[in-house]
Amino acid sequence: MKQTNQIHTIVITGGPCAGKTTAMSWLQNALTDSGYAVMFIPETCTDLNNSGVTARASRTNFEFQRVQVRYQLLREQIYRQAAEASASKEVVIVCDRGSMDDKPYMSEAEFAAILKELGQNEVAFRDKYDAVFHMVTAAKGAEAFYTTDNNTARVETLEEAIELDAKTLAAWAGHPHLRIIDNSTDFNGKLVRLLREVMTALGKPAPFEHARRFLVEQPDRLWLETNPACRRVEIIQTYLTDVQGEKRRICMRGNDGSYIYYLTTHCTGTDGSRIETEKRLSLDDYQRLLMEADPACRPIRKTRYCLVDDAQAYAVDFYPNWTDKAMLQVELNDPNAAVHIPDVFRVRREVTDDPEYQNYAMAKVR
Numbered sequence: 537m538k539q540t541n542q543i544h545t546i547v548i549t550g551g552p553c554a555g556k557t558t559a560m561s562w563l564q565n566a567l568t569d570s571g572y573a574v575m576f577i578p579e580t581c582t583d584l585n586n587s588g589v590t591a592r593a594s595r596t597n598f599e600f601q602r603v604q605v606r607y608q609l610l611r612e613q614i615y616r617q618a619a620e621a622s623a624s625k626e627v628v629i630v631c632d633r634g635s636m637d638d639k640p641y642m643s644e645a646e647f648a649a650i651l652k653e654l655g656q657n658e659v660a661f662r663d664k665y666d667a668v669f670h671m672v673t674a675a676k677g678a679e680a681f682y683t684t685d686n687n688t689a690r691v692e693t694l695e696e697a698i699e700l701d702a703k704t705l706a707a708w709a710g711h712p713h714l715r716i717i718d719n720s721t722d723f724n725g726k727l728v729r730l731l732r733e734v735m736t737a738l739g740k741p742a743p744f745e746h747a748r749r750f751l752v753e754q755p756d757r758l759w760l761e762t763n764p765a766c767r768r769v770e771i772i773q774t775y776l777t778d779v780q781g782e783k784r785r786i787c788m789r790g791n792d793g794s795y796i797y798y799l800t801t802h803c804t805g806t807d808g809s810r811i812e813t814e815k816r817l818s819l820d821d822y823q824r825l826l827m828e829a830d831p832a833c834r835p836i837r838k839t840r841y842c843l844v845d846d847a848q849a850y851a852v853d854f855y856p857n858w859t860d861k862a863m864l865q866v867e868l869n870d871p872n873a874a875v876h877i878p879d880v881f882r883v884r885r886e887v888t889d890d891p892e893y894q895n896y897a898m899a900k901v902r
Contacts, residue, residue, distance in 0.1 A: 541619070541620070541622060541623075541624060541625050541626060541627055542625065542626045542627070543616065543619045543620065543626075543627045543628075543629065544626070544627070544628045544629070544666050544667075544737070544738055545612070545616070545628075545629040545631065545664070545665050545666050546628065546629070546630055546631065546665060546666055546667045546668070546669065546734065546737060547630075547631045547633065547634035547665050547667070547668045547669065548560065548563075548630060548631070548632060548633070548669050548671065548730075549633050549634065549637055549668060549669070549670050549671070549704060549708065550669075550670050550671030550672060550673065550701065550704065550717075551671075551672060551673030551675065551676070551697055551698070551700055551701025551702075551704060551705075552673050552675070552682075552692045552697040552700060552701070553673055553674045553675065553681070553682050553683060553697065554671035554672060554673050554674065554701070555671055555674070555723060555726060555727070556632065556671055558723075558727070559671060559727060559730055560576060560630065560632060562727050562731070563630060563730070563731065563734065564576065564630075566731050567628055567734075570735070571625075571626070572624070572626050572627065572628045572738075573619075573622055573624030573626070573627045573628070574627075574628050574630060575615050575618065575619060575627060575628070575629045575630070576629075576630050576632065577611050577612065577615055577629065577630070577631045577632060578632055579632040579633050580604055580607055580608045580611070580633065581604060581633070583607075584603070584604060584607065589603065597641065597642070598642065598646050598649075601638050601641060601642050601646065601650065602650055602653070604638055605635060605638050605650055605654075606654075608634070608635050608638070609635065609654070612629075612631070612635075615629050616629065626738075628738065631665070634665055634668065635661055635662075635664075636661065636662050636707045636708050637704060637707065639707040640700065640703035640704055640706075640707055657792050657793070657794055658792075659710075659769075659790050659791055659792055659794040660794040662708065662710060662711055663710075663711060663712060663790065663794070663796050665711070666713065666737060666816055667713040667714075667715070667733075667734070667737035668708050668711050668713065668714045668715070669715050669717060669730060669733060669734065670704070670705050670708060670714065670715070670716050670717065671717045671726070671730065672701060672716065672717065672718045672719055672847050673697045673698060673700075673701040674719065675692075675694040675695075675697035675698050675701070676697075676698050676701060676718075676719065676847060677718060677719030677720065678719040678723075679694060681723070682694055682697065701847075702765070702844075702847075705765070705844045705847065706764055706765035706844055709765055709766060709767045709842050709843065709844045709849075710766075710767025710768070710769055710842045711842075712769075712789055712796065712798070713737055713814075714842070714844075714849060715733045715737075715849075716844075716847055716848070716849055717729055717730045717733065718847055720873075736814075737814075739813055739814065739815055740813070746867070746868040746873075747865055747866065747867050747868065747888070748865070748866050748868065748875055748886065748888045749863060749864070749865050749866075749886070749887050749888045749893065750863070750864040750865075750866070750877065750881075750883050750884075750885070750886050750887065750888075751861055751862075751863060751864075751883070751884040751885055751886075751887050751893065752852075752861065752862055752863070752864045752881045752882055752883050752884060753860070753861060753862075753881075753882040753884065754854070754858070754859070754860050754861055754862045755852065755862060755880060755881055755882075756880075757841075757854075759880065760841040760843070760852065763843065765843060765844045765845065766841050766842065766843040766844075767841070767842050768791060768839060768840070768841055768842075769789050769790060769791055769839075769840050769842065770789065770790065770791050770837075770838075770839055770840075771787060771788070771789045771836075771837070771838050771839075771840055771853075772787070772788045772789075772835050772836070772837050773785055773786075773787045773835065773836040773837075773838075773895065773899075774786050774787075774826060774829050774833075774835045774836075775829070775830045775833040775896060775899050776825060776828045776829060776830055777828055777829075777830050781803065782801050782802065782803045783801070783802040783803070783896075784799065784800070784801050784802075784828075785799075785800050786798065786799050786800075786817065786822055786825050786826070787800065788822065789840075796816065797816070797817040797818070797819060797821070797822035798814055798815065798816055798817060799814070799815045799817050799821075799825065800812060800813070800814050800815075801813045801814075801815075831901075832900060832901055833896070833899040833900055833901060834899055834900075834901055835899070836855075836895055836898060836899050837855075837856055838853045838854060838855050838856075839853070839854045840852065840853050840854075841854075843878075845878050846876065848866070848876065849866075849867055850864060850865065850866055850878075851864070851865040851867075852864055852865075852881075853865070855898075861884065863887075863893070864877070864881055864883070
């Protein structure tokens with residue numbers, strides 16, 4: 537039977553004592569009230585440990601991680617089949633951690649061995665999810681609320697929790713829809729921000745993201761390539777002809793032969809605010825939409841390095857015709873928030889509001 541419903545798969549991840557358990561319950565109520573059928577995949581490691589399958593009981597940590605990864609993938613496959621059989625129009629599969637959450641507990645060689653065994657590459661393994669939401673540990677910014685009392689499996693000190701949080705976030709670096717939910721507000725505000733980001737990922741209209749853009753001296757690519765918290769992706773962005781006043785673009789992103797595709801639509805709300813919606817595309821849909829490319833614009837090609845540093849996400853774009861500069865983009869939850877730029881980047885000037893450096897202007901055929 538042909539699938540007729542729409543299925544979204546998202547991951548809620550984060551460091552120790554980040555509030556994931558409460559967030560799961562809160563999300564279920566909010567998404568159900570919004571008309572979604574919600575399916576939760578429980579945390580694989582906890583499920584295995586509660587069943588007597590532990591790293592300590594395994595011959596090696598690698599053997600345990602291999603079992604854990606395979607169990608995660610099997611459950612995702614089963615839940616996907618259940619979602620396809622659902623009578624609901626839209627289904628959200630929420631993963632309490634995803635397949636990349638195992639990476640911090642293995643060496644690079646061990647992780648590569650598991651990928652090879654599965655016939656996978658890291659890009660496809662990571663980007664199969666529609667969106668990933670990293671909830672920052674309370675040990676970073678909400679230290680008074682960090683506790684091990686509500687989870688017998690949690691034994692990390694504040695310093696260890698911060699380190700594990702950073703490693704987990706680094707494992708997801710490069711995902712096209714990675715959002716960081718920090719502790720800049722109280723916990724209720726943290727949940728509200730999470731829900732807002734989740735609804736945006738599900739394709740619900742939301743105000744444009746707050747992003748600031750800086751023209752920087754071209755940084756050392758070797759430093760970026762070898763940084764464990766950085767991932768490279770190749771991007772081709774194509775602007776389409778407008779439809780009923782809506783501006784549209786499609787994007788292909790990935791590397792190593794594994795790519796995903798998006799349609800982004802921009803329009804103006806009734807109150808004058810700018811609204812953006814994003815939809816993931818199949819390869820067939822992407823190729824069909826290429827036929828609607830705006831002849832007045834050339835495709836934009838760029839190599840992007842996705843970097844996470846101190847619980848902040850950065851995107852560094854290298855364009856083929858730029859030999860001495862690059863574009864640094866910083867996404868913010870609050871447009872008035874202070875921007876911290878790592879010392880490795882030498883800023884020439886901010887170009888957030890400079891029309892010359894808007895992607896659409898750069899795509900225009902002159």
